Amino acid sequence: MSLTLYNTLTRHKETFEPIEPGKVRMYCCGVTVYDYCHLGHARSYIAWDVVCRYLRWRGYQVHYVQNFTDIDDKILKRARTEGSTMEAVSEKYIAAYFEDMDRLNVLKADEYPRATHTLNGIKRLIHELEQKGVAYAADGDVYYAVRKFPNYGKLSGRKLDDMEAGASGRVENPEEAKKKDPFDFALWKGAKPDEPAWESPWGSGRPGWHIECSAMVREQLGEEIDIHVGGADLVFPHHENEIAQSEAVTGKSLSRYWLHNGMVNVDGEKMSKSLGNFTTIRQLLDEPLEILGGDRFHPMALRLFVLQAQYRKPIDFTGEAIAAAQNSWHTLTEGLLFGFEYGQSLGWSDVADTSFGDPTCMRIPESSEAVRRFQSAMDDDFNSPGGLAVLFELAKELRRAGNLITHQGQADRSAEDLRQDWQILVCLAQVLGLEAKPEPTTTQSEGKNNDTAIEEIIQARQAARKAKNFAESDRLRDLLAAQGIALIDQPDGTTRWHRG
RNA sequence: GGCGGCAUGGCCAAGUGGUAAGGCAGGGGCCUGCAAAGCCCUUAUCCCCAGUUCGAAUCUGGGUGCCGCCUCCA
Numbered sequence: 001m002s003l004t005l006y007n008t009l010t011r012h013k014e015t016f017e018p019i020e021p022g023k024v025r026m027y028c029c030g031v032t033v034y035d036y037c038h039l040g041h042a043r044s045y046i047a048w049d050v051v052c053r054y055l056r057w058r059g060y061q062v063h064y065v066q067n068f069t070d071i072d073d074k075i076l077k078r079a080r081t082e083g084s085t086m087e088a089v090s091e092k093y094i095a096a097y098f099e100d101m102d103r104l105n106v107l108k109a110d111e112y113p114r115a116t117h118t119l120n121g122i123k124r125l126i127h128e129l130e131q132k133g134v135a136y137a138a139d140g141d142v143y144y145a146v147r148k149f150p151n152y153g154k155l156s157g158r159k160l161d162d163m164e165a166g167a168s169g170r171v172e173n174p175e176e177a178k179k180k181d182p183f184d185f186a187l188w189k190g191a192k193p194d195e196p197a198w199e200s201p202w203g204s205g206r207p208g209w210h211i212e213c214s215a216m217v218r219e220q221l222g223e224e225i226d227i228h229v230g231g232a233d234l235v236f237p238h239h240e241n242e243i244a245q246s247e248a249v250t251g252k253s254l255s256r257y258w259l260h261n262g263m264v265n266v267d268g269e270k271m272s273k274s275l276g277n278f279t280t281i282r283q284l285l286d287e288p289l290e291i292l293g294g295d296r297f298h299p300m301a302l303r304l305f306v307l308q309a310q311y312r313k314p315i316d317f318t319g320e321a322i323a324a325a326q327n328s329w330h331t332l333t334e335g336l337l338f339g340f341e342y343g344q345s346l347g348w349s350d351v352a353d354t355s356f357g358d359p360t361c362m363r364i365p366e367s368s369e370a371v372r373r374f375q376s377a378m379d380d381d382f383n384s385p386g387g388l389a390v391l392f393e394l395a396k397e398l399r400r401a402g403n404l405i406t407h408q409g410q411a412d413r414s415a416e417d418l419r420q421d422w423q424i425l426v427c428l429a430q431v432l433g434l435e436a437k438p439e440p441t442t443t444q445s446e447g448k449n450n451d452t453a454i455e456e457i458i459q460a461r462q463a464a465r466k467a468k469n470f471a472e473s474d475r476l477r478d479l480l481a482a483q484g485i486a487l488i489d490q491p492d493g494t495t496r497w498h499r500g
Numbered sequence: 501g502g503c504g505g506c507a508u509g510g511c512c513a514a515g516u517g518g519u520a521a522g523g524c525a526g527g528g529g530c531c532u533g534c535a536a537a538g539c540c541c542u543u544a545u546c547c548c549c550a551g552u553u554c555g556a557a558u559c560u561g562g563g564u565g566c567c568g569c570c571u572c573c574a
């Protein structure tokens with residue numbers, strides 16, 4: 001079976017074949033660090049995290065690079081309003097980015113290059129573009145001449161002439177006046193007063209936005225990479241421009257596959273900074289929510305919410321969706337914690353090991369139906385909803401078995417079967433970055449002391465039931481329920497109980 | 501106006517030629533003094549029209565609706 005993925009470049013699903021067998025070079029356009037990340041960012045980076053995890057699970061050696069844009073007008077604006085510096089603003093939001101992504105269990109990329117650390121590469125690239133005759137200097141700025149690059153538009157599928165005809169409401173400003181063509185874009189911007197600037201052959205200034213990615217890809221991964229990813233809103237002009245910059249210099253294809261994630265919508269409209277309809281990740285996770293009865297939204301539930309849609313489709317962010325995801329996560333959690341909850345009573349031999357429950361130490365049968373179905377879904381352009389269906393089936397079956405153990409004393413399947421299902425669930429969930437940690441167990445001693453008292457109450461209740469004094473019986477049930485003790489009357493007349 | 505994408509049950513979402521996965525949310529029943537758990541049953545001719553085919557949610561043509569990009573944007 002082979003992995004297929006939808007390539008924006010060709011608008012088709014294609015079989016994945018890396019340039020170098022077994023190895024994947026992957027680049028992701030990261031954030032411009034001038035504010036906290038919102039759900040759109042969360043969606044994007046969770047999606048690519050899963051792509052990365054899945055490729056590794058499939059045996060590829062992945063080199064994953066994601067940048068930070070730390071030179072930008074919006075950062076400067078922020079610095080001004082905060083009486084701070086561009087550097088300080090960047091550092092603050094880079095740290096915040098990592099905090100947020102850690103909570104969402106997004107793995108670290110291998111490298112995080114920054115524009116401010118890539119100035120030499122950027123200047124070298126601009127110089128080479130000038131030599132190739134596709135860039136021109138204009139009064140301190142340097143622009144890319146899009147008409148000089150015959151393939152311009154190949155990614156986004158647009159033609160310059162068509163766009164020009166329909167371009168609406170283009171505001172005239174001094175920068176526009178310097179351009180030979182309205183679609184030319186800045187590679188280098190001449191310094192303005194009170195702005196950070198770097199020396200260059202074209203005078204003091206700073207790089208344009210698109211050029212940094214071309215330079216960083218080249219520095220970190222080389223002239224040709226396997227997969228380039230980012231939000232669908234980056235297709236044009238950002239990725240189109242990246243292709244123009246890189247390919248004009250190298251003459252090689254920048255990336256074999258271009259993957260783009262769908263947008264997060266609110267009330268059917270794209271969530272974005274400019275529309276002001278965004279919710280930040282930390283806002284969503286930190287605030288008690290009415291729709292959840294005052295509970296907080298679990299970070300893994302957010303992850304689940306994202307993965308319940310295929311990465312290319314838009315997702316609608318609604319209260320109902322939050323509640324559904326939270327409930328779904330609860331179901332999945334019960335399955336994921338099964339081993340911790342019941343492994344001991346099932347007589348599993350390794351429950352006391354420190355590595356117990358660690359998916360990296362588990363061996364699961366690749367030929368099993370569940371693994372096969374999971375892989376076949378994910379092989380189809382990372383169809384995570386299909387993969388999740390497998391996880392839910394396993395989780396629900398384990399929950400059923402767990403309930404039987406709690407309520408009837410034993411499950412109807414062998415300890416070995418259950419062990420295997422649990423391990424498959426934990427491992428596959430890990431591929432999607434979904435993890436449940438067991439709660440720290442309530443102190444054993446505290447529990448033990450109460451046990452005899454509880455038993456006595458149960459005895460009293462038994463007596464009441466025998467005497468058909470159900471009012472008293474129910475009173476005692478409620479009494480214990482108030483302490484978190486649940487009673488289960490068995491068909492044979494005995495009563496089991498458990499906490500929680 | 502140009503380019504692209506999407507349209508499956510109350511909500512979300514798989515399924516790309518053989519008579520509709522999964523999740524969430526509901527309903528009914530069995531069992532139980534009550535309860536818990538378990539078990540059983542239960543909600544779709546897949547936007548509309550026409551066509552291809554023995555057979556289509558799945559292919560073709562047309563229509564309608566929604567969304568994204570064309571300006572910073574994940």
